[in-house]
Amino acid sequence: VESRAIDGGVTAPKGFKAAGVRCGIKQKGLDLAMVYSETECSVAAVFTTNAFKAASVLLNQERLPSGRARAVVANSGNANACTGERGMRDARRTSELAGELLGVPADQVLVASTGIIGVPLPMEKIEAGVRQAVGELSDSGGGSASLAIMTTDTRPKTAAREIEINGKPVRIGGMCKGAGMICPNMATMLCFITTDTAVEPAVLQKCLSSNVERSFNCLTIDGDMSTNDSVIMLANGASGCGTITEGSSAYEAFDKALGEVCLDLAREIARDGEGATKFVEVRVTGAATYKDAKAAAMTIANSPLVKTAIFGEDPNWGRVLCAAGRSGAKIEPEMASLYFGDVKIVDRGEPLRIEAETARRPMLANELVITLDLGIGKESASVLTCDFSYDYVKINAEYHT
Amino acid sequence: VESRAIDGGVTAPKGFKAAGVRCGIKQKGLDLAMVYSETECSVAAVFTTNAFKAASVLLNQERLPSGRARAVVANSGNANACTGERGMRDARRTSELAGELLGVPADQVLVASTGIIGVPLPMEKIEAGVRQAVGELSDSGGGSASLAIMTTDTRPKTAAREIEINGKPVRIGGMCKGAGMICPNMATMLCFITTDTAVEPAVLQKCLSSNVERSFNCLTIDGDMSTNDSVIMLANGASGCGTITEGSSAYEAFDKALGEVCLDLAREIARDGEGATKFVEVRVTGAATYKDAKAAAMTIANSPLVKTAIFGEDPNWGRVLCAAGRSGAKIEPEMASLYFGDVKIVDRGEPLRIEAETARRPMLANELVITLDLGIGKESASVLTCDFSYDYVKINAEYHT
Numbered sequence: 001v002e003s004r005a006i007d008g009g010v011t012a013p014k015g016f017k018a019a020g021v022r023c024g025i026k027q028k029g030l031d032l033a034m035v036y037s038e039t040e041c042s043v044a045a046v047f048t049t050n051a052f053k054a055a056s057v058l059l060n061q062e063r064l065p066s067g068r069a070r071a072v073v074a075n076s077g078n079a080n081a082c083t084g085e086r087g088m089r090d091a092r093r094t095s096e097l098a099g100e101l102l103g104v105p106a107d108q109v110l111v112a113s114t115g116i117i118g119v120p121l122p123m124e125k126i127e128a129g130v131r132q133a134v135g136e137l138s139d140s141g142g143g144s145a146s147l148a149i150m151t152t153d154t155r156p157k158t159a160a161r162e163i164e165i166n167g168k169p170v171r172i173g174g175m176c177k178g179a180g181m182i183c184p185n186m187a188t189m190l191c192f193i194t195t196d197t198a199v200e201p202a203v204l205q206k207c208l209s210s211n212v213e214r215s216f217n218c219l220t221i222d223g224d225m226s227t228n229d230s231v232i233m234l235a236n237g238a239s240g241c242g243t244i245t246e247g248s249s250a251y252e253a254f255d256k257a258l259g260e261v262c263l264d265l266a267r268e269i270a271r272d273g274e275g276a277t278k279f280v281e282v283r284v285t286g287a288a289t290y291k292d293a294k295a296a297a298m299t300i301a302n303s304p305l306v307k308t309a310i311f312g313e314d315p316n317w318g319r320v321l322c323a324a325g326r327s328g329a330k331i332e333p334e335m336a337s338l339y340f341g342d343v344k345i346v347d348r349g350e351p352l353r354i355e356a357e358t359a360r361r362p363m364l365a366n367e368l369v370i371t372l373d374l375g376i377g378k379e380s381a382s383v384l385t386c387d388f389s390y391d392y393v394k395i396n397a398e399y400h401t
Numbered sequence: 402v403e404s405r406a407i408d409g410g411v412t413a414p415k416g417f418k419a420a421g422v423r424c425g426i427k428q429k430g431l432d433l434a435m436v437y438s439e440t441e442c443s444v445a446a447v448f449t450t451n452a453f454k455a456a457s458v459l460l461n462q463e464r465l466p467s468g469r470a471r472a473v474v475a476n477s478g479n480a481n482a483c484t485g486e487r488g489m490r491d492a493r494r495t496s497e498l499a500g501e502l503l504g505v506p507a508d509q510v511l512v513a514s515t516g517i518i519g520v521p522l523p524m525e526k527i528e529a530g531v532r533q534a535v536g537e538l539s540d541s542g543g544g545s546a547s548l549a550i551m552t553t554d555t556r557p558k559t560a561a562r563e564i565e566i567n568g569k570p571v572r573i574g575g576m577c578k579g580a581g582m583i584c585p586n587m588a589t590m591l592c593f594i595t596t597d598t599a600v601e602p603a604v605l606q607k608c609l610s611s612n613v614e615r616s617f618n619c620l621t622i623d624g625d626m627s628t629n630d631s632v633i634m635l636a637n638g639a640s641g642c643g644t645i646t647e648g649s650s651a652y653e654a655f656d657k658a659l660g661e662v663c664l665d666l667a668r669e670i671a672r673d674g675e676g677a678t679k680f681v682e683v684r685v686t687g688a689a690t691y692k693d694a695k696a697a698a699m700t701i702a703n704s705p706l707v708k709t710a711i712f713g714e715d716p717n718w719g720r721v722l723c724a725a726g727r728s729g730a731k732i733e734p735e736m737a738s739l740y741f742g743d744v745k746i747v748d749r750g751e752p753l754r755i756e757a758e759t760a761r762r763p764m765l766a767n768e769l770v771i772t773l774d775l776g777i778g779k780e781s782a783s784v785l786t787c788d789f790s791y792d793y794v795k796i797n798a799e800y801h802t
Contacts, residue, residue: 117719318518
């Protein structure tokens with residue numbers, strides 16, 4: 001079953017409403033988003049593994065075991081991280097107010113925050129924003145909501161796909177933000193995904209976790225993991241397609257479409273990386289294990305030397321091998337082959353004598369694929385990233401707290 | 402026993418000669434160094450764990466088990482890495498020629514290379530350089546030798562210390578190069594250490610390995626580990642101080658002085674980091690294990706967000722906690738305290754309400770100490786690094802292969 005790309009973001013699936021409003025946390029622009037389902041949803045989520053977790057993450061982790069949710073409130077401009085006990089109270093208060101106004105239990109409202117670390121949430125503004133958002137919820141609000149979660153992103157990021165399951169059109173929609181851990185403490189990758197399929201929470205969690213591993217967890221701008229990173233998914237069953245069970249052909253189709261939505265969104269983040277001038281995909285093939293393939297690809301993608309060479313359009317293949325070599329992946333140097341685009345640079349450990357201009361050609365485009373074939377197994381992984389430019393340093397050094 | 406800093410580098414200890422000559426591998430400057438002992442030495446070494454090891458590293462690893470060596474030949478300008486079988490033949494030939502001219506067995510000559518990856522060594526130049534170096538060996542040659550191993554280092558790096566053991570003055574001398582994995586493939590941290598103490602190879606190896614762990618392995622410019630990194634140490638016994646055995650007070654004094662020489666050299670590398678404007682020491686204390694302390698310190702020191710904030714003199718403490726939080730170290734957020742210089746920023750998980758200017762003051766100096774007290778144990782680690790500036794990007798993006 002092929003999926004079809006559609007518009008609408010998180011409000012593309014049936015029975016979801018959303019809103020994005022301005023409550024004044026950021027200096028300008030929308031800064032509070034709400035996503036709401038008309039009926040109770042199965043919920044699944046993946047959170048940062050950072051030891052310093054934001055209050056919103058800690059609160060959501062308390063609530064996730066019920067497997068049920070109705071709404072998510074997300075603010076930008078303040079991460080409510082490293083804010084101690086007051087931070088927890090503020091996160092809880094946000095969800096309680098939203099629950100009260102929406103007429104749903106507070107523990108079915110999840111929260112998310114992104115922005116500056118170590119500063120208490122301005123609760124008067126948040127409360128006013130929650131009230132306004134409830135009033136503006138609409139089934140075409142996906143676009144505004146995607147604007148309201150932006151920090152230093154240069155553009156909103158949404159994706160949605162439609163497939164057919166049991167003769168019914170079903171939809172998966174998503175929005176995310178993130179462009180590196182940007183500006184002083186303007187952190188975080190946040191992603192919200194909705195679907196009108198019916199899936200039990202445990203099955204939804206499994207499907208979400210495996211797709212996050214192959215998309216957002218294969219994405220790196222600068223190797224820095226934030227205190228707030230979250231992917232939250234709601235499934236309300238409004239399409240009437242029936243419950244999707246593991247191992248069914250419906251599950252396969254759903255899993256594939258969800259993977260596409262996740263990858264669409266992850267690519268948007270890499271393309272909007274801080275100071276990025278090029279979108280880069282690092283593919284490692286022929287690895288002994290998936291873990292090895294991912295470790296090698298991630299180490300290449302995070303290497304400042306590789307990233308600055310890409311910015312300089314310099315076909316500096318030694319840096320790529322060198323980064324792979326320190327990744328911990330099992331490597332037999334005499335089996336490894338390397339390609340920039342479709343130009344083979346190294347053949348089973350021996351550098352090919354090609355012109356520098358030939359090797360350089362693939363680097364001149366806006367998108368570069370680097371492929372390292374380890375030649376010793378069948379596993380592979382792709383990591384999405386971007387180059388490392390003067391502007392990355394500028395963005396991160398010149399903004400003062 | 403206090404050690405005394407002295408001049409002379411690798412020729413400070415008795416019985417060692419060295420030379421640095423120009424053989425024409427680099428566009429200018431000295432590019433071939435030789436270190437020679439008048440008598441047979443115990444040898445110990447620590448090499449890169451990169452899977453793509455340079456030919457010199459592979460050859461030295463073959464030779465190290467004998468525990469004996471007489472000389473080291475090192476060239477700059479060409480790393481002889483990713484050069485396949487020809488690279489091994491060239492490394493072997495270099496040691497054979499040096500052995501022949503010095504009148505010592507070829508397997509007692511170690512080799513080292515640093516420079517461009519994937520290009521065969523220019524053997525005619527190397528051979529001429531070896532001949533010239535043998536002719537110029539002198540007991541005051543430590544300075545020239547330290548110049549001949551430089552690539553894009555802005556200055557040579559030597560250190561030497563004298564202590565008294567069993568009533569005899571004994572010396573430890575060293576030289577190193579490295580400023581990040583610099584310019585396209587101009588890679589590598591190389592370090593050579595000599596001493597006129599007598600130490601059995603196994604004891605020397607143990608002492609060297611533990612001191613490398615606390616110095617060079619606690620040093621990071623950009624997190625990239627080269628294919629050629631090597632620390633090689635020769636002990637010839639010429640001081641007449643007698644053999645130093647493990648557990649003796651002589652061993653303790655020697656171990657301490659070796660640690661000082663290693664730290665002196667490691668600090669020099671951090672100060673000369675690519676594009677560096679500030680020298681930074683990241684101390685993590687109160688950790689449950691040394692491994693945790695080092696992981697947290699290393700993750701903070703490698704974080705591009707932390708390094709760009711330091712360049713921008715921005716007291717962005719959220720980035721420091723965030724990096725520590727993703728390091729894998731055991732952390733209880735409510736126990737962690739953070740200091741910039743002597744200014745306390747976070748006290749047991751609660752951010753202190755201090756003026757931004759107060760937090761910023763320690764960042765204005767050329768040297769910054771960041772201390773993270775995890776507050777849950779007794780182990781600590783210090784990592785040496787530098788900031789991340791426009792010039793790092795410039796150096797690494799603009800030099801073309």
